[in-house]
Amino acid sequence: MRVVIVGNGPAGVEAARLLSREHEVVLVEKETVSHYSKPMLSHFIAGLVEEKRLFPYSPEWYERNGINLLLGTEARRVDTSKKILNAGGGELPYDVLILATGARPRLPPVEGKERFLTLRTFEDAERIKKLLDTEGEMIVVGGGFIGLELAGNLAKRGYKVTVVEKEKGVLGLDEELTGRIVNVLREAGVEVLLGTSVLKVTEDTLLTDRGELKGRLKVCAIGIEPEVSLAKASGIETRRGIVVNRRFETSAKDVYAIGDCAEYNGIICGTAKAAMEHAKVLVNILNGIPDRYLFERRSSIFKFGDFPIAIVGVPRGRGVWLDRETKAFYDGEDVVGVVVLEDMKKAQEWVHHFLEAPPPPEEPPPNPPDPPR
Numbered sequence: 001m002r003v004v005i006v007g008n009g010p011a012g013v014e015a016a017r018l019l020s021r022e023h024e025v026v027l028v029e030k031e032t033v034s035h036y037s038k039p040m041l042s043h044f045i046a047g048l049v050e051e052k053r054l055f056p057y058s059p060e061w062y063e064r065n066g067i068n069l070l071l072g073t074e075a076r077r078v079d080t081s082k083k084i085l086n087a088g089g090g091e092l093p094y095d096v097l098i099l100a101t102g103a104r105p106r107l108p109p110v111e112g113k114e115r116f117l118t119l120r121t122f123e124d125a126e127r128i129k130k131l132l133d134t135e136g137e138m139i140v141v142g143g144g145f146i147g148l149e150l151a152g153n154l155a156k157r158g159y160k161v162t163v164v165e166k167e168k169g170v171l172g173l174d175e176e177l178t179g180r181i182v183n184v185l186r187e188a189g190v191e192v193l194l195g196t197s198v199l200k201v202t203e204d205t206l207l208t209d210r211g212e213l214k215g216r217l218k219v220c221a222i223g224i225e226p227e228v229s230l231a232k233a234s235g236i237e238t239r240r241g242i243v244v245n246r247r248f249e250t251s252a253k254d255v256y257a258i259g260d261c262a263e264y265n266g267i268i269c270g271t272a273k274a275a276m277e278h279a280k281v282l283v284n285i286l287n288g289i290p291d292r293y294l295f296e297r298r299s300s301i302f303k304f305g306d307f308p309i310a311i312v313g314v315p316r317g318r319g320v321w322l323d324r325e326t327k328a329f330y331d332g333e334d335v336v337g338v339v340v341l342e343d344m345k346k347a348q349e350w351v352h353h354f355l356e357a358p359p360p361p362e363e364p365p366p367n368p369p370d371p372p373r
Contacts, residue, residue: 001022002094003019003095003286005026006087007259008031008035009035009275011100011260011275011276012100014279014280015258015283017067018279018283028096029071031212033055034055034059037055040054042150042154044125045128045132053349061344071117073087074087076233078255080235082094083097085097096286099236100226100257101229101231102261103268104224106220108220110199110201111198113220115153115202117218117220128219128228136263137160137217140161141206143164144222145196145300148163148181150219155188161189162192162193162213163369164193164196171309173311177315181309181341182194188305188306196210200334203216213370216354226240226241227259231250233253242263244256245264246264246294247281247282247293253343265296273300273301310344312338312347314337317331326346326350327339
């Protein structure tokens with residue numbers, strides 16, 4: 001079977017690694033560098049790891065594993081009827097096509113937003129690191145996991161960091177959990193401004209509804225927008241992301257989507273851990289092993305400086321502290337989400353608990369959209 005994969009991020013490279021054992025694999029990537037660890041980018045910026053540790057797979061590794069890696073190659077359109085991917089001025093036939101196109105950073109609709117830097121690629125990290133060495137301080141807009149990991153790692157190295165978050169909570173969590181996390185960050189030296197909206201960005205300042213912040217280095221980390229342009233151009237159903245079912249089937253036959261670009265029932269997972277899990281489930285399916293991904297039971301583990309936190313399932317509904325480190329969330333009598341602070345052994349127990357619960361019923365693939373005119 002000939003498998004063509006678009007995207008060399010955590011989902012794409014994991015799918016390629018596993019599929020190459022039994023199938024012909026072509027991996028198409030528009031960037032010009034081989035796979036790097038996106039979760040380690042903030043560590044690299046802070047000087048906690050060297051550049052070489054970001055790149056786990058050498059060009060020789062791809063060759064040894066029989067993966068045809070096409071760097072600097074942009075995928076433009078899929079002819080789903082002929083099963084051909086148009087990329088880099090050529091045509092790539094496929095038996096199975098996997099879209100692992102990732103996501104791009106989201107920016108707020110404010111004047112001067114082009115002055116923000118974002119952290120999504122190795123090139124982004126190099127640019128931020130260079131400016132950080134000059135400025136010695138940073139303003140981070142966004143209280144999600146990327147922004148908080150960056151702030152925590154920089155504070156660990158003694159940099160001055162201010163986090164600005166529009167909502168009154170971080171990571172979409174409630175007031176109690178937010179309070180615990182913010183206290184840890186503040187103790188590490190991070191200034192955290194909650195309930196603060198950005199109004200304007202200038203070269204030297206960030207204007208908010210609570211006043212002006214001085215700073216030339218401003219990083220926006222308010223979320224992602226799934227990269228769906230290839231799917232849209234090819235008549236494949238999209239909403240925020242590329243619409244899939246639990247088997248990662250799209251509306252086009254033999255075309256699958258995994259990682260940050262995939263959307264199931266309004267859910268976009270948005271972490272490298274989930275992207276790799278997507279890849280493993282899809283490889284099982286393509287190899288004839290029954291499997292499916294339970295989006296509602298996804299889990300994420302982050303570390304803000306020296307403070308780890310795990311989010312398992314969906315932390316919504318009635319919240320109850322089970323102990324000092326664990327808060328469970330209920331829908332009726334059922335636990336639908338758990339947040340664990342610091343104790344990652346306990347977090348893994350909850351991950352296994354969720355995975356062992358009875359799965360929801362099967363479902364058909366997405367309906368094909370009307371063909372483009």
